[in-house]
Amino acid sequence: MRTWVVIAPPAEAESVRQSLRARGLLRHGVRVARSESDVLFPVTAAPEPPIERTRVEERELPAEPATPRSYRELVHLTAELEALLPRAFDVLGDVVLIRLPPELGPHASEIGAALLTFVPGARRVGWDRGVHGEARLRQLTPLAGTGPWRTRHHENGLEFVVDPEAAYFSPRLAREHARIASEVLPGETVWDLCCGVGPFALTIARRAVAHRIVAVDSNPAAIALLQENARRLGVMDRVEPWNESIERFVPSAGTADRVVLNLPHEGIKYLPSVSAAAARGGTIHYYEVTRREDRSMRGGMLVSQLADPFAWACVESHRVHPYSPQSDLVAYTFHRE
Numbered sequence: 001m002r003t004w005v006v007i008a009p010p011a012e013a014e015s016v017r018q019s020l021r022a023r024g025l026l027r028h029g030v031r032v033a034r035s036e037s038d039v040l041f042p043v044t045a046a047p048e049p050p051i052e053r054t055r056v057e058e059r060e061l062p063a064e065p066a067t068p069r070s071y072r073e074l075v076h077l078t079a080e081l082e083a084l085l086p087r088a089f090d091v092l093g094d095v096v097l098i099r100l101p102p103e104l105g106p107h108a109s110e111i112g113a114a115l116l117t118f119v120p121g122a123r124r125v126g127w128d129r130g131v132h133g134e135a136r137l138r139q140l141t142p143l144a145g146t147g148p149w150r151t152r153h154h155e156n157g158l159e160f161v162v163d164p165e166a167a168y169f170s171p172r173l174a175r176e177h178a179r180i181a182s183e184v185l186p187g188e189t190v191w192d193l194c195c196g197v198g199p200f201a202l203t204i205a206r207r208a209v210a211h212r213i214v215a216v217d218s219n220p221a222a223i224a225l226l227q228e229n230a231r232r233l234g235v236m237d238r239v240e241p242w243n244e245s246i247e248r249f250v251p252s253a254g255t256a257d258r259v260v261l262n263l264p265h266e267g268i269k270y271l272p273s274v275s276a277a278a279a280r281g282g283t284i285h286y287y288e289v290t291r292r293e294d295r296s297m298r299g300g301m302l303v304s305q306l307a308d309p310f311a312w313a314c315v316e317s318h319r320v321h322p323y324s325p326q327s328d329l330v331a332y333t334f335h336r337e
């Protein structure tokens with residue numbers, strides 16, 4: 001494709017790219033080209049004033065593939081850095097979150113711009129630097145786009161207001177939210193401990209078979225979002241929100257037929273008290289990050305942590321998603337006779 005190009009020496013390429021992007025001059029749909037002595041950026045017009053140590057010419061450059069199959073095709077890096085580009089990213093409503101290795105830090109804005117272009121309907125892209133603290137809040141660095149992190153996310157036919165900076169939410173748990181809701185039996189009392197913005201509790205509430213659903217979280221922002229979601233989904237009267245810690249809630253809460261405990265790194269410390277509060281015939285859905293090599297034995301080991309372990313069995317476990325090169329998030333189901 002014939003286009004104007006800004007020609008820069010390789011050592012200046014990154015600063016020239018940033019300057020062109022900041023001025024909105026980079027031309028989409030045409031590939032950046034390289035020779036040994038130059039990097040050629042396709043532009044919609046010559047920069048005015050010109051960028052130092054560059055020249056502008058008209059050249060023939062290859063067009064980008066019409067519809068990229070991955071955002072990776074829209075990022076122009078050395079082969080070594082390109083190999084570090086993650087394949088996966090999370091989409092929460094119109095917000096896109098991606099985890100990046102530190103080596104890609106200098107290229108994070110370009111990666112953000114590529115995701116903004118690639119993901120249909122994306123409004124804002126952030127660098128997800130992981131979840132931290134008791135509330136499991138994400139540290140987010142804005143990369144591209146505008147507006148707040150708060151957004152509306154759809155899963156299992158329901159709309160949730162989420163705010164990844166204020167309260168935990170993971171779009172990777174959608175199937176679990178639906179699975180647990182489908183297993184609830186008529187008349188059960190269900191506790192969703194560590195409920196976040198309510199995807200387990202509210203998906204269960206929409207099925208309207210439980211007798212009582214209690215949703216507990218120590219993060220006030222999570223409970224506020226859960227209440228907002230319950231109102232929007234028309235299930236306010238079916239869910240009891242508790243802004244409380246598990247430690248304070250469980251001792252005086254009576255018994256539950258079904259408990260969801262999704263606190264993957266620390267939930268184990270609550271298994272004794274939570275299992276003691278489970279009714280006969282009760283079920284615990286427990287989530288944990290488990291080393292892959294430990295998986296086959298782990299269910300049995302966890303049962304030994306439960307109050308009255310001989311009354312309990314681990315009846316099922318499965319991988320929810322990979323967590324790290326050596327570990328997975330695993331869902332365990334414990335059943336009390």
Ligand SMILES: C[S@@+](CC[C@H](N)C(=O)[O-])C[C@H]1O[C@@H](n2cnc3c(N)ncnc32)[C@H](O)[C@@H]1O
Pocket residue numbers: 134135136167168169170173193194195196197198199200216217218219222244245246247262263264
């Ligand atoms: C991994 S998130 C789970 C959120 C939700 N279940 C979901 O599927 O989206 C863990 C949640 O537990 C809450 N939390 C952490 N420690 C807690 C505790 N001791 N008592 C109650 N909630 C706690 C955090 O605020 C966070 O919202």
